[in-house]
């Protein structure tokens with residue numbers, strides 16, 4: 272195949288569109304797709320400050336890279352989840368990326384600032400902490416963004432992620448979650464920052480190709496807790512359909528967003544009415560104590576029982592009062608937001624200004 276732009280031999284094929292690009296032209300095409308989605312879905316404006324939630328993986332780092340190359344003021348936020356060597360290695364990737372590109376990376380350290388780590392939140396039945404981990408991440412992404420005055424939180428969810436989430440929510444008829452699935456989650460409260468997913472129409476392979484061509488050093492390993500996750504089974508199934516019928520994932524997701532979602536309650540909004548402040552942390556929530564505060568309490572208790580001392584500085588720092596609520600950007604969002612002690616934002620050692 273030949274490059275769609277310059278007719279040189281192609282390196283990356285976009286099967287669903289029957290086009291291909293050479294390695295020189297591909298990044299420009301990829302960024303033009305990102306820009307097109309930002310504009311079309313009115314994700315954010317040129318002057319907005321964007322906070323990119325990064326994990327060290329290809330999607331979030333590719334997104335951060337593309338946004339800065341498109342000229343947006345985009346900083347990063349990384350949550351130190353405390354998942355052993357995996358967390359250390361992914362943190363290094365984020366820090367190195369920020370340093371290389373002269374970008375600002377904010378960090379929240381769960382163990383130091385909150386007194387627990389994600390493995391403390393394992394579900395008794397499934398043995399997995401993923402549902403709780405999602406709440407923790409959404410909470411802190413939102414809170415850092417609101418505390419530091421960012422207009423929007425951007426996550427690296429790609430087409431494969433979104434199609435798998437949609438499939439899972441349909442299999443279980445999670446009507447509430449289905450209504451909230453989409454590329455833009457509007458804020459419904461001053462403490463909730465809008466959430467966007469600029470890569471939602473770009474496939475995992477397309478993001479990986481961008482990361483490789485742009486020489487982004489990302490973490491290849493999966494989180495060890497992901498083993499056996501249902502979302503991986505959904506992705507495998509959708510991949511086998513895609514193999515036989517290119518464009519299946521795209522049609523499935525985009526068709527739902529165009530035709531199915533509007534019929535669902537609360538479409539596109541970050542939690543509906545009835546929000547009040549969590550009595551512990553002040554975050555918007557539908558309950559007296561928000562989901563995050565309840566989780567954090569459980570994590571600290573677990574940690575105390577297992578003998579891993581929660582750092583005593585927790586009681587001395589990071590409790591500056593009420594703050595904003597949790598985000599809503601990952602699959603299966605919980606019933607309410609997050610709360611808990613205010614996260615300490617760890618600034619990077621050097622804070623050069625964002626580059627383009």
Ligand code: Q46
Pocket residue numbers: 389400401402404405494495496497
């Ligand atoms: S980081 Fe957290 Fe994922 Fe690891 S514990 Fe599960 S949810 S698998 S994206």
Ligand code: ZN
Pocket residue numbers: 549550551552553554560561562563564609610611
């Ligand atoms: Zn709370």
